[in-house]
Amino acid sequence: MAEKVYQPGEHYEYPLIIKKLLNTPLVYSPDQEIVYRDQSRYTYRDLNERIGRLASGLAEMGIGAGDTVAVFDYDSNRFLEAFFAIPMMGAVLQMVNWRLSAEQIAYTLNHAEAKLIIINSDFLPILEGLEDKLEKVRAVVVIPETGEMPETGVKFDRVYDELLATSEPGYDFPDMDENTKATTFYTTGTTGDPKGVHFTHRQLVLHTLSTAIAVGSYDTIGRCRAEDVYMPITPMFHVHAWGFPYIATMLGMKQVYPGKYEPEMLVKLVVTEKVTVSHCVPTILQMITGSPVVKQFDLSSWKVIIGGAKLSKGLAKAAMEMGITVYTGYGMSETCPIISLATPKKHMMAWEEDRLLDVVIKTGLPIPLVEFEIVDPDDRPMPHDGMSTGEVVFRAPWLTRSYFKAPDKSAELWQNGWLHSGDVGHIDAEGYLQITDRIKDVIKSGGEWVSSLDLENLMSQHEAILESAAIGVPDEKWGERPMMIVMIRPEYQGKVSADDLKAYMKAAAAEGKLPKYGVPDRYEFVDEIAKTSVGKLDKKVMRNMYH
Incomplete structure (x- = not known):
């Protein structure tokens, strides 16, 4: 694309677009490493070249501005390259949740109008039954996970590294309107088809800047800066891996991508690559803290943000006893995602451990540029007294503006200028939000609300409990009553009864x-x-099992 000719006195209208995030690391830390498992490592200079080659290759295959490219991959350097190259072309990156059913995956690809698929060879069996159902897909690029192409019935056009090797590195990424759509992915609810959320370049850049300020600028636990070593343990298809690949790249951090989640590999990478910052759901942290092998290692430099489900006090305590710094992050698919972080304020840092744990498991304080409130059924704000409960609503410059091609669902999402979360919670006098339930998960017994999250948090502190979930089940007298579904630690099997647990809760x-x-x-x-x-806990499935 020809560079615009500027007239004397005409200023440059600086767009907030993803390509601008690459400028800083190429100046500050061009030789910093980006690592994939124990298989490859290269520098930011290499990353920049590979981003250019990927864009050139996709352009040769017919991808242009506005086209959607769907990516199926583990957490990898290839996915990082796609995070930049595809939207920087003016195309749209679709992050595919390969854990969905084949029918749901076909729906999302067709609904997003994906024109080209980049797919890890491990996921080719998913495509083998779908090819005839895909309406817009014209080409497939395969990433051989082991370096060799497996036998497959999928008709593919190119192999990823060969595509890059034969493509030009100097793609001329254009400036574009910062409100150009950059990414899309699909969120599944309790009913109906998956819903497409989408984000612009401007939204992603602002989310990156704000989150970087939130994790790096305050005198609190878990500070994250350019000197840190980043490794995601949340799938990159899940809300941009919470936006951290963009943050880590902008700051020029060393980045480590683990590929398929295997406990031994995760621990090996944390230890050998000296990983200091990650994010994951509680289930992964549970796996790590429950492993006898992991306890042999010094994890005192590791900071882990927990999201996707409530961080229980029991699990937070187990992590901290291993030296891991943990705190909660909160957001939704619709919020890009980060809305709040449960970092203690400066005056809280001297509190004793148990009191501090009560802070880090909260939903958290709004990060810069976020506003949230709790409202009653008439959308009136409620007091910030730590007790008054209502629906949580948001404003921020990076919230999805609508569900893609779903105006009826969008009308439910946005009301009176606020995005309605469907979460129930309260805000205390210090400004900390605490989610107490999803509206659809709240248990209503005899006209009174019972928080399933409170029940789960209390149960997590029982020494015999590995994991628990609370749901409401029908009751003739009270309408609904809470019940607990529990997993017992192996060493307590057969030693704890339902009566013991009920006595504990009483x-x-x-x-x-x-x-x-x-x-x-x-x-x-x-x-x-x-x-x-x-x-996340699938309470829809649980309710169906026990109702």
Whole structure:
């Protein structure tokens, strides 16, 4: 694209676009490393060249501005390259949740109008039954995970590294309107088809800048700066890996991508590459803190932001006993995602451990440029007294403006100029938000609300409990009653009964930690608790099982 000719006195209208995030690391830290498992490592100079080659290759395959390119991959340097190259061309990056059903994946590809697919060879079996159902896809690029192409029935056009090797490195990325659509992905609800959320260049740049300020500028725990070593343990298809690949790249951090999540590999990378900052769902942290092998290593430099589900006090304590610094981050697919971080304020840093734990498991303080409120059913703000409960609503410059091609759902999402979260919570006098439930998950017993998150948090502190979930089940007298679904730690198997757990919850109620009507009547022991494709508790499945 020809460079615009400027007239004397005409200023440059600086757009907030993703390509501008690459300028800083190429000046500050061009030789910093980007690592993939124990398989490859290269520098930011190499990353920049590979981004150019990927764009050139995609352009040769017919991808242009406005086209959607769908990516199926693990957390990898290839996905990082796609995070930049595709939107920098003016195309749209679709991050595909490969854990969805084949039918849902076909729906999302067709709904997003994906024209080209980049896919890790491990996921080719997903495509083998879908090719005839894909309406717009014209080409497939395969990433051989082991370096060799497996046998497949999928008709593919190019191999990823060969595409890059034969393409020009000097792609001329254009300036563009900062409101150009950059990314899209799909969020699944309890009913209906997956909903497409989408974000512009401007939204992603502002989210990157604000989150970088939030994690790096305050005198608190878990500070994250350019000297840190970043490794995601949240899928990159899940809300841009919470935006951290953009932040880490802008700051020129050393980045480590683990590929397929394997406990041994995760620990090996944390230790050998000296990883200092990650993010994950509680299930992953549970796996790490519960592993005898992991306890052999010094993890005192590791800071982990927990999101996707509530961080229980019991799990936070277990992590901190291993030297891991943990705190909560909160957001949704619709919010790009980060809305709040549960970092303690400066005056709280001297508090004793148990009191500090109560802060880091909160939903958190709004990061810069975020406003949130809790509102009653008439959208009136409620007091910030730590008790008054209502629906959580947001304003921020990076919230999705609508669901893609779903005006009816968009009308439910945005009301009176606020994005309605569907979460229930309260805000205290210090400004900390605490989510107490999803509107659809709240348990209503005898006309009183019982927080499933409070029940789960209390249960997590019982020494025998590995994981728990609280749901409401129908009750003839009270309408609904809470019940607990629990996983017992192996060493306590057969040593703890439902009566023991009920006595424990009754004792908590007697201490004022729980209303007496909130003590669950029923306790189901299970080997595994149902999870969604992104690792959240799947309470829809649980309710269907026990109703």
